Amino acid sequence: MKIHFYGRLADSFGPDIDFSIAESCSVDDLRMRLAAEHPDAASLLGPPVRACVGDMMVAGDYVVNPNDSVEFLPPVSGG
């Protein structure tokens, strides 16, 4: 799956990564897998960071598929 990170998250994970999941999983599970692969940045993926699929914000129990594109958005800065 394609994962895009915004803001300060991109400093740690890179703006875009290809991340492989064998089968569908929840967004919360995806966060845990990402944290396991990036332990130094794990704290950045906490609840203030929102997940977005198809321009819609999704909750932690939302199920993503191996071919989905997921975005992680940290709290906004405002204008």
Place this chain on the structure above:
Amino acid sequence: MTNAIVRLEPACLDPALELDQLLRTVAGAGAIVSFVGLARALGKNGLPVERLVLEHHPQRTLHSLQTIAQDGADRFAVSHVRVVHRCGEVAPHAPIVFVAAASIHRREAFQAADYLMDRLKTDAEFWKREDHSDGSTWIEPTETDYADRNRWG
């Protein structure tokens, strides 16, 4: 029905042109209040800023600006609202945002412009970064920014 114009500008924002265009369309209005936000030359850490970077989401950022503009239009008796916001790299002293509201009497235009800026400072979906000679700093809204927004209820 309020006329609302909302744009995201990746390259250049000309406040004089924005105001001129608004002036040409506000027949019947008795007041226009406009605000221009500029990129500061010194960052929050006191160091000179080489550039301000406004990262945006390809759909959500413009939608957030439209929502804020519509909320302002719904809340105040204004005939026109204009919100133009830069994205991408912004040089120090360059305009970041232009906000204007037109109304029959001045009070509503002042209030609407004030409200729009308070909302933009906290709710516009940007991720702002100040680049300095020795590194970068991500910017988040301050407690004052949140207090300013919350005074509108």
